[in-house]
Amino acid sequence: MQIKKVVIPVAGWGTRSLPASKSVPKAMLSVYDRPVIHYIAAEAVQAGIDQAVFITSRGKSAIEDYFDYDPELEALLEKKGKTEMLAKVREASTMFTSVTSVRQREQLGLGHAVFCARRAVNCEPFAVMLGDDIMDGGENGKSGLPQLVEAASRYKKSVIGVMEVPEDHVNRYGIVEGEEIAPGEYRVTKLVEKPAVGTVKSRLAIVGRYVLMPGIFHCLEHTKAGSGGEIQLTDALSELNEREGMIAVKMQGLRFDTGNPDDWMLANLFFSLRESPQREKLLEQMRKLVRSKSLNLSC
Ligand code: UTP
Numbered sequence: 001m002q003i004k005k006v007v008i009p010v011a012g013w014g015t016r017s018l019p020a021s022k023s024v025p026k027a028m029l030s031v032y033d034r035p036v037i038h039y040i041a042a043e044a045v046q047a048g049i050d051q052a053v054f055i056t057s058r059g060k061s062a063i064e065d066y067f068d069y070d071p072e073l074e075a076l077l078e079k080k081g082k083t084e085m086l087a088k089v090r091e092a093s094t095m096f097t098s099v100t101s102v103r104q105r106e107q108l109g110l111g112h113a114v115f116c117a118r119r120a121v122n123c124e125p126f127a128v129m130l131g132d133d134i135m136d137g138g139e140n141g142k143s144g145l146p147q148l149v150e151a152a153s154r155y156k157k158s159v160i161g162v163m164e165v166p167e168d169h170v171n172r173y174g175i176v177e178g179e180e181i182a183p184g185e186y187r188v189t190k191l192v193e194k195p196a197v198g199t200v201k202s203r204l205a206i207v208g209r210y211v212l213m214p215g216i217f218h219c220l221e222h223t224k225a226g227s228g229g230e231i232q233l234t235d236a237l238s239e240l241n242e243r244e245g246m247i248a249v250k251m252q253g254l255r256f257d258t259g260n261p262d263d264w265m266l267a268n269l270f271f272s273l274r275e276s277p278q279r280e281k282l283l284e285q286m287r288k289l290v291r292s293k294s295l296n297l298s299c
Helices: 036-046 061-066 071-079 083-093 110-115 145-155 167-172 216-221 233-244 261-275 279-291
Strands: 005-009 051-056 098-103 126-129 133-136 158-164 174-182 185-193 204-212 246-250 254-257
Touching: 005 036, 005 110, 036 061, 036 126, 036 133, 036 145, 051 061, 061 098, 071 083, 110 216, 110 233, 126 145, 133 204, 145 158, 145 204, 145 246, 158 233, 167 204, 174 233, 174 246, 185 233, 204 233, 204 246, 204 254, 216 233, 233 246, 254 261, 261 279
Parallel strands: 005 051, 005 126, 051 098, 158 246
Antiparallel strands: 126 204, 133 254, 158 204, 174 185, 174 204, 185 246
């Protein structure tokens, strides 16, 4: 099974990232030297995807621009001999062979956002990646979408990415119950969106990566507003599971929910300490900051 398209919903209000996201889409907030959406696109490319469908709303055109050519900027960098920077700028515009965007006119929830992609996706299996979750690494360097695409081609079913969360956090996520059929791989028996703490047996949370069969669109067609008054993807997944079955795969590596300001900051620390050519100096400066009197930290 080949997965060539990814749907990336970025139309949400991003209220947790305000005021930073008031006039800049939260997917365009920078993590170290590139926007959040760059990391997500790079993971899609690593999974063999070459077509992106962004679900957007008013004020998000910066995202499409980021993946487009910018001849004037490129000519300027070329003229100034900034070849390394030129390569970085060009990278985003060559990641996908096609970039489409579909407007979600009203922000009715993630399920509705995915439903907006039905014509762009048509009748083929496709991936969904949330526009604010960055995944990284894993011991073998393979995490997130590549792991799910590989599992989907083995099982020939929809596959959703999960991670274990603390018991008192289950009410923040869609939670999956299932029977483990291989290490870290589960046949899904139940999905529930934001269950009350203590009402589910599982701590496996859905964390922003999916490979879905096109049957999801038939389910979404009649999915009613659920938790939080929003049309929830998890509710449609629950119906899809009853119809066709579904696999959950425990994803390896790190996850940063950059829609949460603290997690966004951690992502910045992680990627700058890993990638900055000045990382030793940066670490020393961070240590100094932590010890500075004005922060008054007890460590
Ligand atoms: P979030 O749950 O993070 O919602 O959505 P949000 O509205 O963006 O952020 P907060 O909670 O108000 O801070 C997860 C992903 O789904 C998209 C968001 O843009 C984000 O990438 N989304 C959500 C849509 O595209 N449309 C929606 O109606 C809801």
